[in-house]
Amino acid sequence: MSFTKCCSPEFDVDFGSSLTPSNPITDPVDVPFRFRDLPKELRFMIYEYALSFDSIDKYCGDYLELLCVTSNAKEPAPDVEKACPSILLVSKDIIEEALPILYKTPLNMSFGIFKAHLQDLIAPELLRKLRYINFSDAGTRHLNTPPHDCFGGICYAVTELATILRAGHSLKSFTMDYTSAYLSFHLRDCLNDGQKQCGIKSWAHNLIRALKELHSIDKVSLTVEFSEEVKQEIISCMKRPARGFFRLPLQVRQKIYGYAADVNDGASTFQLATKQLALVSTTTRLSTANIKLTHISNQDPTFKETTTPTIFLVNRQIEQEANEVIYSKPFVIKNLYPMVNSTFLKLDDFFSPYTFKKIQHLELHLTDHNHLTMLPTIANMLRRRRKNNVLKSLHLHFSEPRSKRLILAVGEYYPDNTVYACMRHLNYLRGVVGRVTITGSMPACFTAPIIHNMGLKDLSEQAMPIKVQNVVGHEVDVHVAQGTAFYRKQRGVLVEPADVMEID
Template identity: 30%
Template sequence: MGAIKRTCSTILPDLNLKRRRLTRFQERQIRSVFRFLDLPGELKNIIYENCIDISAAQHILQRYYDSLRDCTDLRAVEAPLVWSKTPTILLINRQIHAEASFYLRNRSLTFDHGLLDLVDVTDFVSPNLFRTVTSITIDDSGHPLFQPNILAASWVGYTSLVQQLGDILSEGHQLKTFTLSLTNKDLIPHVTTCWNGHHVCGFRDSLLKACDALRAVRNVGLVTFRGLPEPLSSQLKARMESAPINFLDLPSEIRNAIYGEALDWSDINKQLARTIRLWSNKNLSPPFPALTTPTVLLLNRQISAEAQAVLHRKPLTLVFPRDHGMQKQDHVPNMLKFITPSTLLNVEHLVLELHSWEWIYSLDHFLPVFASPSTATTTAIASARPSTITPTRITAATLRHHNLLLHPHPTTTITTSAPPALKTIHIHFADTLKSEFLVGTTQQYPDETLHLSLSQLAKLRGLERVTFTGDLPACYTAPLTQIMRTSPAAAAVGAAALPKLRAVKASGEVVAVEDGEKVVVVG
């Protein structure tokens, strides 16, 4: 025994990689080893063909059937314990894997026993193998399909196999041929008499369900069906052999309809209502949602461009609820936390529904985004808002309701590089305190505070349509509408000729909106 060990040690060099230096003798022995990749290509191909065997599934099912064939109680036969395994030849290196895969792709998978009562074909055949081979054949030549003792297990095994193949191959394949052949004569009544009947037939219904799974498999070179009735056979064959329909192959009208269902602005209102509902402690920052991009805009450039065009044509409706629980001006959420300025620049139709007067401070955040370049300012006008209001301007009761006017508003900085796409705007403004402003003889509506926010609308130019509803007087909205519809070029030339915004007093008198002692001419 010792002599044998000594002989082996002289034949096989010690290739311990921990050694830092090799002796000359060991180096000569290593160099004398003939590498597999030095073989001629013809010899390597023979080795690849012998190393790659994908008939294991067939052998497993055949041995399992042999144990079931003469058994009257299937529960007495234990199912084989099997698992899928990658051929070792494919795990050596990239070159060998590439060369051997050519022979793997030319192999054919055959199932002539279905699955019997085995549950999942991927337990012993890898899904990647199904997607790699060029031919798959399913037939009933392995055993009598209507053998009494295993009829249920046999038929369910066939339909389960077809369904699983449909799911696997729908994700991609290399198939050149696919054959499904069920020729047992006892199946004929189920695909003829039962096929168009209205009664329940388990064979017909399960076969239809299996065929539905195959409808997702496309671009097969040649499909052959035997035993399936017409016109199912010809229709399914034509579908599987045809090229898959890409989403971009659909007519533009259908794509636009899909974009319209996939994209909407309504999530902004849901997130705003959710933020207000969850914001119980006003001393903390509002729980603003994380801004995300809809998946349809991330697929590719063409789909993103088409989907955005559909979205931008939809009106952006922002609903500001009446019940909000805000007590300070600083509590009014910044709307730019719900939608970015770059997105706002692409909005073509804007609808603002302010159901409470406190929301005027939200205009300070995002209205500057829509300002015409000739009138735009990068800093919101809120920075010029007075920190206190003269008590003689409003009654004590109104001042209590307007206690958030006593808090300075933060400055909002907006940087934009592209002109806004806004074409139309509709504003509904509801103010439950309007009547309190029209009590004293020195008061007017809208007051200075309301005007400071609404006057930012006058920086919007060139709109096609502007409408107002709610509590704002016509003497204020009519000139504001005219200003907003004026083209930027005309407004820049004749700024002095723009109409003045006016307010109404309790007596019905119409006066220019004042800021201290100076008459404000917006523009």
């Protein structure tokens, strides 16, 4: 047997020295407690104790006691403030461990919730994650005559629960146990008697309807004084999968999309806003002696904000199917009221750029000189469309009797500078519109080149020059006419207001 001396300094131990720590811990309170150092089983027991829904049932019980001792039968439910359990605010690791236990914790409602709302007591997002929900009258059985509010509260709670879980849930078990002898007669006899008028009967019908809206629940238990046939029908509905929207035929879904949203709703709102602006700008007061005009300026019309139709927010497949139906309808802007004081509304307040990217057919009816200011904005929106998503058709209609408002002298040319300045934005569009139609009072020497130029693929191709015309039919290039003294820079309305519509 041989001994080897260790020369390494870390193994050079002085056996004569004391083994007592240099900083001994004298008080156990000073020892740091680490929650994560506990065994997982103990941590799970703490989660089960800390994460409980007993406070919700206690709230309902306290409210029931309040109704029993007060003379006011319409006593409102006490205010409640929802709060996240503090243990879920510690760290992400604890959240990952505790949330599955929270979702498996049963939600027991044994009193009904009366005039309070279920979503005021527990967040709808949490309700959709719960696995077990139990409704009963266990908390009211000590009362000799349970108030109707107990059963009514449970009916309202189940109805609200069905509404919340309609979008999806994780429920595995649902139990309802209501065995009050006071209500047995009503639930057993009144429910099947069509001649009797009973408030509890109405509640029971609402309860049955709400239970049938819950689907895909593995375990369902109903201990309620319904007939066996009614209970089996309810349980069968609650266990089977929900009938999906996509099981409907495509033709039926397309009709639903057509009723759910209309691309012309914004155009109707736009037309009403122009009417309101015209009425606000010029108020006509009639009297027996004379007609007095009062001009009121700088007053904006009121209209609803632009919102996305909810049919587009359900899921991606519905959005794609709805796009094909809704945006295939012709988008028509017409019957706009004449503007006063050169004021016009912004298209951004009524139509989103997405609308002009998706529509397939666009039709504009212009009856006022200020309406022309829409064209540059529309041209900029159409320019953002991709080459594989061209606008199938564009129809512009100008209602303008030349004999009344346009040419006052032989030397004046038509269209004037205002029309050309707005139309030139459309003239430079290339490869965006499949078919262009311009009707109304515009001469062919002005519209034909624009139609031809918009049909070109890009700006590198040869464009046709735009010409204007005077009253005797003499045609001049628009750039030449702009240098003459007889080319109007600005004028009034395109048509007489009386020729278009009457403002009532």
